[in-house]
Amino acid sequence: MQELDLEIDLEKSLGPWLGKTIKITDYYLHEAFQQHGLDISKEQMIVLGKLNKNDGLNQNEIADLIWRDKSSLARLLAKMERKGYIIKRQHEQDRRVNLVYLTESGREIFRKTRPIIQKAINILEMDLSKSEIKRMIEILKRIQDNFTKELKTL
Numbered sequence: 001m002q003e004l005d006l007e008i009d010l011e012k013s014l015g016p017w018l019g020k021t022i023k024i025t026d027y028y029l030h031e032a033f034q035q036h037g038l039d040i041s042k043e044q045m046i047v048l049g050k051l052n053k054n055d056g057l058n059q060n061e062i063a064d065l066i067w068r069d070k071s072s073l074a075r076l077l078a079k080m081e082r083k084g085y086i087i088k089r090q091h092e093q094d095r096r097v098n099l100v101y102l103t104e105s106g107r108e109i110f111r112k113t114r115p116i117i118q119k120a121i122n123i124l125e126m127d128l129s130k131s132e133i134k135r136m137i138e139i140l141k142r143i144q145d146n147f148t149k150e151l152k153t154l
Helices: 014-035 042-053 059-066 070-083 104-125 130-153
Strands: 086-090 098-102
Touching: 014 042, 014 104, 042 059, 042 070, 042 086, 042 098, 042 104, 059 070, 059 098, 070 086, 098 104
Parallel strands: none
Antiparallel strands: 086 098
């Protein structure tokens, strides 16, 4: 069988540019949280945000919302529980289901992340027009839809 010699110009592909942007953003948030004395990761902050909007989600719902597999989410939630940011309680009707709730400490640290997140958004959108931001969101949604559709075929 002959091996195909495929030349891929990564500089002209969206993947590496999206990946690098995500890594820079993650690094910025990590450094900013540390600088403000906040013991939280971006992933933990995202979970706190989801619970802040809808407290008492079950672990499967959280996994679906943040695109994490169940085992890595379980580790993340265990760490957050040790830090005192969340508490897990068994569902009254179905003991196999854990519901996740914010603690007062979790609400407080989430509140403290808000100015840092807003500054990150301001940096991210600096020198972009409202129409460019809107268009970028539309494009990213299409990319996400493309992958979501493809994942269903795997």
